[in-house]
Amino acid sequence: MLPELAKGDALLLTAAAALSTHYIFKKYEPRDPLVHVGLLGAPPLLLSTFLKPYYGVLGAFAVTAALFFITLTTSIVLYRISPFHPLAQYPGPLLHKVSRLYLTWITMQGRAHLYTQQLHERYGDVVRVGPNEVTIRDASAILPVLGATGFPKSEAYMGRAMWAPVKSLIASSGDEHQAKRKPWNRAFNSTALKGYEGIISNRAEQLADLLSREKDNVDLGVRFSWFTFDFMSDMAFGGGSDMLTKGDEGSMWRVLDDGLAAGHFFANQPWIAAYATKFPVFGQDVKRMRRYGIERATARVQNGSLNKDLFHYLNNEDGTETQTRPLAQVISDGALAVIAGSDTTANVLTNLFFFLLSEPAEYKRLQAEVDSFFPPGENALDTRFHQEMPILNAAINEALRLVPVVPSGSQRTAPPGGKLVGPHYLPEGTNASVHFYSVHRDSRNFAPHTTSFWPDRFRIAAGEITPADAGIDERNFVHNAAAFVPFSFGPANCVGKNLALQEMRMTVCLLMQRLEMRFAPGFDPESYEQGLRDYFVVKKPELRVDVSLRDQSA
Numbered sequence: 001m002l003p004e005l006a007k008g009d010a011l012l013l014t015a016a017a018a019l020s021t022h023y024i025f026k027k028y029e030p031r032d033p034l035v036h037v038g039l040l041g042a043p044p045l046l047l048s049t050f051l052k053p054y055y056g057v058l059g060a061f062a063v064t065a066a067l068f069f070i071t072l073t074t075s076i077v078l079y080r081i082s083p084f085h086p087l088a089q090y091p092g093p094l095l096h097k098v099s100r101l102y103l104t105w106i107t108m109q110g111r112a113h114l115y116t117q118q119l120h121e122r123y124g125d126v127v128r129v130g131p132n133e134v135t136i137r138d139a140s141a142i143l144p145v146l147g148a149t150g151f152p153k154s155e156a157y158m159g160r161a162m163w164a165p166v167k168s169l170i171a172s173s174g175d176e177h178q179a180k181r182k183p184w185n186r187a188f189n190s191t192a193l194k195g196y197e198g199i200i201s202n203r204a205e206q207l208a209d210l211l212s213r214e215k216d217n218v219d220l221g222v223r224f225s226w227f228t229f230d231f232m233s234d235m236a237f238g239g240g241s242d243m244l245t246k247g248d249e250g251s252m253w254r255v256l257d258d259g260l261a262a263g264h265f266f267a268n269q270p271w272i273a274a275y276a277t278k279f280p281v282f283g284q285d286v287k288r289m290r291r292y293g294i295e296r297a298t299a300r301v302q303n304g305s306l307n308k309d310l311f312h313y314l315n316n317e318d319g320t321e322t323q324t325r326p327l328a329q330v331i332s333d334g335a336l337a338v339i340a341g342s343d344t345t346a347n348v349l350t351n352l353f354f355f356l357l358s359e360p361a362e363y364k365r366l367q368a369e370v371d372s373f374f375p376p377g378e379n380a381l382d383t384r385f386h387q388e389m390p391i392l393n394a395a396i397n398e399a400l401r402l403v404p405v406v407p408s409g410s411q412r413t414a415p416p417g418g419k420l421v422g423p424h425y426l427p428e429g430t431n432a433s434v435h436f437y438s439v440h441r442d443s444r445n446f447a448p449h450t451t452s453f454w455p456d457r458f459r460i461a462a463g464e465i466t467p468a469d470a471g472i473d474e475r476n477f478v479h480n481a482a483a484f485v486p487f488s489f490g491p492a493n494c495v496g497k498n499l500a501l502q503e504m505r506m507t508v509c510l511l512m513q514r515l516e517m518r519f520a521p522g523f524d525p526e527s528y529e530q531g532l533r534d535y536f537v538v539k540k541p542e543l544r545v546d547v548s549l550r551d552q553s554a
C-alpha cells in the first residue's frame with residue numbers, strides 16, 4: 001500500500017523523477033530499447049498512483065505523463081543550450097545544439113557536405129552540429145583526432161551496421177582494430193598487389209570493350225560502378241559478379257546503393273538502429289547488403305579459389321598466422337571489402353572523367369602523356385610506368401581533393417578525460433569529425449584555384465614544375481600536404497589505398513589510350529557537381545558521354 005501524498009508533493013515527485021531520468025540518460029546513454037521503455041514508461045505509470053485520488057485512474061496517468069515528459073524535455077533542452085554544457089563554448093545553430101534531428105534530415109537529403117561547409121564559413125573552424133557533436137575544418141586537428149594516439153571510432157559505425165553481431169574492421173578501434181588489420185595489411189602489400197594486376201586487367205579490358213560498343217549517351221558512372229563491383233567481387237571472393245557482361249541483373253548494385261543510404265541514416269541515429277534490430281521490418285536494405293556479403297563469402301569458402309584473392313589472406317589460407325580467425329569475422333570483412341572498395345573507386349573515376357571532360361586542355365594533356373608512355377600497340381595496363389606519370393597522378397589527386405569520396409569524414413569520440421585537438425579542447429564523449437570536404441576546399445590549405453580542377457598544384461608541390469611554369473605567382477601558391485586526406489589518416493586510414501590507386505591508374509591509361517570521350521549532347525555539366533550527394537560515401541549523378549575508338553594505327 002503506497003502512502004498518500006498531497007497533490008503538490010505528488011507533482012513535485014514526478015518532476016524530480018523526470019530530472020533523475022534525464023541524469024540517467026545523460027550519464028549512461030542506454031541503447032537497449034527495453035531499458036528505454038523501463039526508464040520512460042515506469043515512472044509516470046507508478047507515480048500516477050499518487051494522483052489517482054485527485055483525478056481518477058486515466059486523468060492521473062495523463063497528468064503524470066504530461067508533467068513527466070514536459071519536465072524531461074525542458075530539462076534536456078535547457079541543459080543543452082545552457083552555459084554549463086561541456087560544448088557551450090563552441091558556436092553553432094541553436095537547433096543543432098538542441099537536437100540532432102535537423103542535421104539528420106539534411107543528411108538524408110545527401111546535402112551534409114555542402115551544408116556543413118556553409119556552417120564552417122559562418123561559424124568558424126569548430127562548429128557544434130549536435131548536442132554532443134562537433135565538426136572541424138582545422139587541418140591541425142587531423143593528427144590528434146585520427147592519428148596513432150587519436151580518438152576511437154564513434155557509435156555511428158555500430159549504427160551503420162545495425163549493431164551487427166560481428167564488428168568489422170572499420171567499426172573497430174585501438175588494439176582490436178590493430179589485430180584485425182594485420183591480414184588486411186598482408187593482402188595489400190606490394191607482392192599481393194602484383195597478384196591482383198591480372199584481375200584488374202581483365203576487367204578493365206571488358207570495360208573498354210563495353211564502352212566502345214555502347215558508344216552513344218553512355219552513363220559512364222554506372223559503367224565504372226559495374227567495373228569496380230565486378231573487380232572487387234573477383235578480388236575479395238574470387239568472382240561471383242558479372243555486371244560488365246550481364247548488367248545489374250540481380251539489382252545488386254541497387255542493393256548496395258540503397259543499403260548505403262539506409263546505413264547512413266542509422267549511423268546518424270544509432271539509437272534508432274538499436275530499435276530497428278528488434279523489428280525485422282526495419283533496415284531491410286542494410287540487412288540485404290549484409291546478406292549479399294555473407295552469401296558471397298560462404299560460396300567462396302565452399303568453392304575455394306585459384307587466385308590469391310583477399311579472402312586468401314583474411315582466412316589465413318597463406319598460413320602466416322598461428323590462429324585462424326573465426327569465419328564470421330572473415331565473412332564480415334569480406335563483405336566490407338566489396339562495400340568499401342567498389343563505390344569509392346567508381347566515384348573517383350567518374351569525378352575524374354567529369355573534371356577532365358569539363359577542362360578539355362587537361363584532358364588533352366593527360367591523353368598526350370598516356371600516348372607518350374603507351375603509344376599504339378603498347379600495353380597501357382603495364383604498371384611499370386604508372387607511378388611515374390606526373391600528369392596522371394596529379395589529375396587523380398586533384399579529383400580526390402575536390403571531391404573526397406568520404407566528404408564528411410570519419411566520426412570519432414573523445415576519450416575519457418577529453419583531449420586537446422590543436423588549440424581546441426574536446427570534452428570526453430564528444431563526437432568529432434574532421435570535415436574532409438571543407439579542409440580540401442579551404443584556401444588556407446590549397447590556393448590558388450581552390451575550388452577548381454587544377455592538377456598543376458600537385459606537380460608544383462612535388463617540385464616537377466615551378467609556379468611560373470604553371471602561370472602563377474609563387475607568393476599565391478599554398479599547398480598544405482597534411483590537409484590532403486582523401487583516404488583518411490592514421491592507423492585506420494584506407495587499407496585499400498594502393499590498390500585503388502593502381503586500379504585507377506591502369507583503368508585511366510587504358511581508356512585514354514583506346515577511347516575518345518566527350519559529354520553527350522544535352523548533358524548539362526552544371527548539373528553534375530550539384531547532383532553529388534553525401535551518404536557517407538558520395539553518390540554520383542549521371543555522367544552521360546559519347547565514346548569513340550581512337551585510331552590505333554600509328
Ligand code: HEM
Nearest residue numbers: 169170337340341344345406410487488492494495496500
Ligand atoms: C579511391 C578509392 C577509395 C577511397 C577514396 C577510399 C577512402 C577511404 C576512407 C576515407 C576511409 C576511412 C573511412 C572511415 O574511417 O570511416 C577508408 C577506409 C577503408 N577502405 Fe577505402 N577508399 C577507397 C578504396 C578502397 C578499396 C579499393 C578498398 C579495398 C578493399 C578499400 C577498403 C577500405 C577498408 C577496409 C577501410 C577500413 C579501414 C580500417 O578501418 O582500418 N578502400 N577508405
